[in-house]
Amino acid sequence: MIMFKRKCSICTKKTTKSLRREYVTDLGKKIIVCLQCAEYAEKRAFRKA
């Protein structure tokens, strides 16, 4: 069975379903961001997916 372990796009730490957010970059790329990096993502003005 394949587990989809999604890592934070910023710090590359593993994220869990309840502890991550999805954002869309300026380039329209969907990224996964952990809560710790969410603040950084907000500053970078990534849109919430």
Ligand SMILES: [Zn+2]
């Ligand atoms: Zn992170």
